[in-house]
Amino acid sequence: MVKDQQKVGWSKIELASRVAQDLEDGWFVNLGIGIPTLVADVIPEGREIILHSENGLLGLGPKPEPGQEDMDLVNAGKEPITLKPGGSFFSQSDSFAMIRGGHLDAAVLGAFQVSIEGDLASWKVPNDPLGRVGGAMDLTVGAKRIFLCMQHTSKGNPKIVEECTYPLTAPRCVDRIYTDLAVIYVTEEGLVVHELAPGVTFEYLQERTAAPLKIHATGLAQEDILQQ
Amino acid sequence: MVKDQQKVGWSKIELASRVAQDLEDGWFVNLGIGIPTLVADVIPEGREIILHSENGLLGLGPKPEPGQEDMDLVNAGKEPITLKPGGSFFSQSDSFAMIRGGHLDAAVLGAFQVSIEGDLASWKVPNDPLGRVGGAMDLTVGAKRIFLCMQHTSKGNPKIVEECTYPLTAPRCVDRIYTDLAVIYVTEEGLVVHELAPGVTFEYLQERTAAPLKIHATGLAQEDILQQ
Amino acid sequence: MIQKRFENTAKAVADIHDGATLLVGGFGGSGLPSHLIAALVDQGAKDLTVVSNNIGAVSDGVAALISNNQVKKIICSFPVGPHADDLIARFQNGTIKLEISPQGTLAERIRAGGAGIPAFFTPTAAHTELGEGKETRMYNGRLHVLEQAIIGDYAFIKGYRADRWGNLVYNKTQRNFNPVMATAAKITIAEVDEIVEVGELDPENIATQSVYVHRLVKLEAECEGRVLVNG
């Protein structure tokens, strides 16, 4: 069901839901700061996905009800969250041992730029004197799969590019890119579009992408996620 | 009070008590296997000495009463012990992080040989194909002080020697040597006898020691520990 | 739904292949996963490399695998003990290789394996026979040796209580090598006394997190299983 042209693509929460759809039962998944943290609120019913937060928590649940916030129970973005039954707390060194040791099935992260080869730039813009790496470099070398979850463009500029011009977080680490416009896989054959968001055409998507896109061999899905 | 000549020197439990006397209030102290484990049973009244066991325990207490043994609560020698209030359990990797990181005030260990310079040999006899290092090498590099607690001789052969002929545990690591015959400090000036056990003369001690001994500048103590 | 429970130890160890590297928890008999070891004796996988602290301390430990000729290499800190005769014999006739690692280095190498650290410098064993042949470097005026991480194909772990997700708690010094070995194997198999509902374990008090445990066997079920098999 294609929506009104005024509203093309997925909203942030729809995008988070689209990512959540692809997280498999039994996976251990880290959520980075920004849109990825929304994934905790939209885990599909009946699926046991154990969410990891870099600050030392496994079993992250959705946002608390208003008034139930506990500032000793926060996510990677320092926002109050809840703990699911079966959850546990541990130190930052134990948390990153878990990350770097390859024990997480996926990490869902934000990005400034991602290249056709899956290079990721997410910690520093070129003229920023500081940068803010946080756990991104550890997650990109450690998690079994890296799923980006981001707006397709930034101030009208494409974030998916031939080659990153921003400082790298890690080379060749990204497996999939989920944006407000599409689901794109990083493959040996290049960037392959698997799904278009409502109201998005392939041409519309390519115009907003600074790297050549391919259509998935079995064709493109295009669904209104809200109908599912 | 010099004892009957038939029984010269300290018994094992007297020796352990003599070591315990020199452990200071508030110290964290590891006990190795063998005679050192007896130290846990003879900590002086009123002194808070927190004993560490390499298998992941701080706050080791004395042996349990007969019938109260718990095979999930054992020391480095796999013998049942007790836990003092304030004690805690942790993994072997955390335990050795504590040891190697320099956090223990002292370790009380056994020895095959110790040299005039404080070299320690305690893990392998020359013709043994196997050896058994356990935690000895970590303790000797990690603990702030190494106190040996051992029989002065082995089958009549001196264990205190000019130079170790057995494979080393660590070079220049021993601070003090407590034996059934004497208390000896390893110093820049050589091996200095601080105390003789009951019935032991300096000459008797030197005869059983394969390295030159010196008398402590302020003279020698000689006490019957049982009187204290 | 996450389900890590296996019906019995035999099924939990069934796929262990010849030549596998196996980490075995415990400190002597304390916290020793002896039922998993017994199942592996029955299963018969050969040419194993076994990483475990104490080898000859008890008869139902790694010594049982050695006596059954399933082991080609041992990495440990303490090979001797009352049940080391078969290890000594096989070491002397060259059918078993032995690598002695200081206990703290052994624990740290396993932790490093689980934590994505391939190698680290440690002062332990510098200037000794066990440091010979290893790369060395000076730090803080002291000689250090470079040690390599250890990763297992499988780890055998003994826990006290588990939940369905695979969270584990231990009882007292039963903990020892179990939590660290749990982190360092592709497949970690835990034998436990009890399996409780998800949410019953205190979240502040879980010593091995669910992410590290892949298979669970509850010991009572196992005993029943063995009776059935034997009967």
Added chain:
Amino acid sequence: MIQKRFENTAKAVADIHDGATLLVGGFGGSGLPSHLIAALVDQGAKDLTVVSNNIGAVSDGVAALISNNQVKKIICSFPVGPHADDLIARFQNGTIKLEISPQGTLAERIRAGGAGIPAFFTPTAAHTELGEGKETRMYNGRLHVLEQAIIGDYAFIKGYRADRWGNLVYNKTQRNFNPVMATAAKITIAEVDEIVEVGELDPENIATQSVYVHRLVKLEAECEGRVLVNG
């Protein structure tokens, strides 16, 4: 008798010298030892090297020391945030040095410092600006960088409950960097909500063992203390 309790934060931080290296726990405002930081602002020690994950996240964190011109170097993973303006200004005019370390590398460098490991190889930051100038080596077909341990002269830690021996438990994600920083300083100072009798904390559930904590301040006593001082 072991007595680690100090009357107030002012006395607990009184001896911190100019040029000291200070580890500060917390993740943003969560588990942040903000009362110890406030006391150090009052105390005024200068030329500090501060190791802490988030610098500009909250006003009562390390940002307060920066604004008071007490810091010459920051080691962190995340310098930016709503309270980073003074850091940015001082970084740009060259009065503060900044070393950015990936968060996991930062945590591991601190753990290494506490564990007697002077250096280790990690895949994190290989092929990036943060790995530049560091020794590299291939392991398992992947580039790794050699990272150095961090040790503090002091660590500021926030705990939930303590006992007189210095054992600590934390509340939920308040744990974060606190347990690891507690291991890596010559003097670790903990501010806690409560001090209980020795033996009241569950021995299975102590996240920071007594050996790592040298000074304790109970926050209520501290608040009274500050009122007295101010009155």
